[in-house]
Amino acid sequence: MTQSIHSAPTQAAPATTVALNTAATGAHSPGLWALAWRRLRADHVAMAALAVVGLYLVMLALSASGLIASDWSKEVGVNYAPPTFMGAQTDAERGFSDNDAVVEAPPPENPVDPLRDILRDLRKSGTAAAPPPVVANDYGIADPLAAEMAEIRAELAKKGASATLIRKQTLPFGADKWGHDIIKKTIKGAETSIIVGLVSALLAVALGTIFGAVSGYFGGWIDDAFNWFYSIFTSIPYLLLILAVAAVLQQKGVTAIVLILGLTGWTGTYRLIRAEYMKHKSREYVMAADAIGASHWSKMFGHIFPNVSHVSLVQLSISVVGFIKSEVILSFLGFGVPVGVVSWGSMLNEAQNELILGKWWQLAAASIAMAILVTAFSLFTDALRDALDPKLK
Numbered sequence: 001m002t003q004s005i006h007s008a009p010t011q012a013a014p015a016t017t018v019a020l021n022t023a024a025t026g027a028h029s030p031g032l033w034a035l036a037w038r039r040l041r042a043d044h045v046a047m048a049a050l051a052v053v054g055l056y057l058v059m060l061a062l063s064a065s066g067l068i069a070s071d072w073s074k075e076v077g078v079n080y081a082p083p084t085f086m087g088a089q090t091d092a093e094r095g096f097s098d099n100d101a102v103v104e105a106p107p108p109e110n111p112v113d114p115l116r117d118i119l120r121d122l123r124k125s126g127t128a129a130a131p132p133p134v135v136a137n138d139y140g141i142a143d144p145l146a147a148e149m150a151e152i153r154a155e156l157a158k159k160g161a162s163a164t165l166i167r168k169q170t171l172p173f174g175a176d177k178w179g180h181d182i183i184k185k186t187i188k189g190a191e192t193s194i195i196v197g198l199v200s201a202l203l204a205v206a207l208g209t210i211f212g213a214v215s216g217y218f219g220g221w222i223d224d225a226f227n228w229f230y231s232i233f234t235s236i237p238y239l240l241l242i243l244a245v246a247a248v249l250q251q252k253g254v255t256a257i258v259l260i261l262g263l264t265g266w267t268g269t270y271r272l273i274r275a276e277y278m279k280h281k282s283r284e285y286v287m288a289a290d291a292i293g294a295s296h297w298s299k300m301f302g303h304i305f306p307n308v309s310h311v312s313l314v315q316l317s318i319s320v321v322g323f324i325k326s327e328v329i330l331s332f333l334g335f336g337v338p339v340g341v342v343s344w345g346s347m348l349n350e351a352q353n354e355l356i357l358g359k360w361w362q363l364a365a366a367s368i369a370m371a372i373l374v375t376a377f378s379l380f381t382d383a384l385r386d387a388l389d390p391k392l393k
Helices: 002-025 032-042 044-064 116-125 146-158 182-218 220-234 238-249 254-264 267-280 284-291 296-332 344-357 361-387
Strands: 134-136
Touching: 032 044, 032 361, 044 182, 044 361, 182 220, 182 254, 182 267, 182 296, 182 344, 182 361, 220 267, 238 254, 238 296, 254 296, 267 296, 284 296, 296 344, 296 361, 344 361
Parallel strands: none
Antiparallel strands: none
C-alpha cells in the first residue's frame, strides 16, 4: 500500500514535464491582428466588400499607369451619344438633321432709330442683302460655322483623313456633350476621387494621431492648447469649413483639395487617440518602460501606439469614405478639380445641365460607381471595427 502511494507521483512526473515543455515550446496565442483577420474571414459580407474595394484599387493602379482609360478625352462618339441598348437617336429626337437650315428673321425695327426709314426702303428695294442662312446642328442650335466645317470635312475626305472625323452614334454607356466615352471617363474620375480620398485620409489621420498622442500623453497646458485648437475647428460645421477654406485659397487641383480636406479633417481622430493615450499612459507596461529610462518619444510611439493603432486604422477607413464624398461636393460646387481634370464631382456637375436635355447616362454612371465604392467601404469599415474590438471574442 505504501509502495503504491509513493510510486504514483513518480509515474506522473514525466507527463507533467511533457505538458510543461509543450506549453513552453508550443504555438503562441494569437495576437490582436491575427484574431481580427480570423473574424474578418468569417464575415462573408466583409470579404465581399473587401473584394470590391480591392477591385477599385486595381482599377486605380491601371488607370494611373495609363493601361486603361488613358484616352478618355478622345472624342469617339457624337455629342450626347446614347447607350447602345437605347439605340441611335432618330432625326425627331435629335431635333434637326444636318441638311436642315434655319434662316434668321430680320431684326425688329427700332422706333427711335434715325436710319429706320432708309433701312425700310433698302429692304423693299431688295438692295439690302438678306442675312445668310445659319445651319442648325444636330440639336437645333444655330451653328454659324457649319458651312466652313462642311468644307473642311470635304477637304479632309479628299485627302483620306475622313476616318479621323467618324464618330460612333452609340457607345456602351453613352457619351457626354463632347463625345467622350462615359465608361473611360468614369474610370478616370474614379482615379482622381479615390486618390483624393486616400491621401487626404492619410494626412488627416496622421495629424490627428500625432496631436492626440502629444495631448493625451503630456496633459497640462499642452492638452489645454490642443483642446482649444480642436474646439475652433469643431465649432464650425465641417462642410462650411472646407468651403470657406477653399474659397479663401482660390486654388484648384488635386493637391489643393488634399490639403483642404487633410488639414480640416483631423479632429475625429484626435479626440479618440487623445482618450486612448490618457488611458494607457498610467498602465504598468508604460511605467516599466519609464523605469528602464525610455524616452517620451519611445513610450508614446514605441510602447503605447502599437496598442491603440487599431483606432487609427478604423479612422483611416472611415475618413476615406468621408473625403471621397467631400471631394465630390467640392467639385460639384466648382471648388474642386480644375478644367481638364475629371472626377466624379465634375461629372455630376456636368450632368445637371444634361438632365435638362434628357441625357441621364453620365449622372447614372458617376452615381452608381460612387455608390458601389462608398457602400463597400462602409461595410468593410463596420466589419473592421467589430473585428478589432478587443471586447469581442
